[in-house]
Amino acid sequence: MKALLLVDIQNGFCPGGNLPVPHGDEVVPIANRLIESGKYDLIVASQDWHPPGHGSFASSHPGREPFELGTLSGKPQMLWPDHCIQGTADAELHPDLKTSKIDLILQKGENRGVDSYSAFRDNDQDALTGLADFLEGQDVTELDVCGLATDYCVKFSALDASEMMPGVRVRLIEDASRGITAEGIATAIEEMRARGIDIVSSRQILEG
Ligand code: VGL
Ligand code: ZN
Numbered sequence: 001m002k003a004l005l006l007v008d009i010q011n012g013f014c015p016g017g018n019l020p021v022p023h024g025d026e027v028v029p030i031a032n033r034l035i036e037s038g039k040y041d042l043i044v045a046s047q048d049w050h051p052p053g054h055g056s057f058a059s060s061h062p063g064r065e066p067f068e069l070g071t072l073s074g075k076p077q078m079l080w081p082d083h084c085i086q087g088t089a090d091a092e093l094h095p096d097l098k099t100s101k102i103d104l105i106l107q108k109g110e111n112r113g114v115d116s117y118s119a120f121r122d123n124d125q126d127a128l129t130g131l132a133d134f135l136e137g138q139d140v141t142e143l144d145v146c147g148l149a150t151d152y153c154v155k156f157s158a159l160d161a162s163e164m165m166p167g168v169r170v171r172l173i174e175d176a177s178r179g180i181t182a183e184g185i186a187t188a189i190e191e192m193r194a195r196g197i198d199i200v201s202s203r204q205i206l207e208g
Pocket of ligand 2 (some may be wrong): 048050056083084102
């Protein structure tokens with residue numbers, strides 16, 4: 001079984017959102033082509049889904065500003081603007097994303113005391129979302145990952161997929177992803193490559 005994981009293609013990470021990823025909305029038409037390609041047996045989307053006052057928000061740390069490094073539950077934590085608050089438009093998947101063919105929408109980041117970049121488990125690698133068991137239960141052997149942001153949630157999702165499901169071939173669809181900083185994207189791609197994740201383009205998939 002071949003699966004596609006669409007990471008956090010939400011209003012909050014697109015221009016006009018609360019934590020906009022530069023050109024984040026450009027992944028939407030590419031994701032739609034992948035969704036409609038018929039190349040995937042299973043399509044999963046993750047959704048960053050924070051309660052108000054989440055510990056990753058700078059606003060929860062008096063005197064601190066977004067994009068400063070702080071701490072959360074004793075561990076280093078990038079402090080973010082308030083974003084993707086449960087039930088708000090910011091947290092909704094992008095309105096142009098073709099969601100009718102998505103088999104599972106998985107929400108993450110609900111625990112105030114820990115951030116959850118990965119769609120598989122929280123950042124302290126403690127609580128699992130159940131996605132690895134779900135994919136393995138569906139006999140997934142190939143997983144393609146794309147979305148927002150390459151240097152955070154996409155990277156950690158791909159790394160966890162490869163670590164937690166050793167039998168699954170994991171690939172990053174680079175042009176169907178956008179990141180927060182150019183340097184972060186370059187480092188993330190090197191980290192993924194070093195861990196055996198293939199970097200591919202949507203064209204390779206659609207023409208293959
Ligand atoms: C993300 C920062 C904070 C992401 C989520 O989806 O990459 N980044 N929360
Ligand atoms: Zn978040």
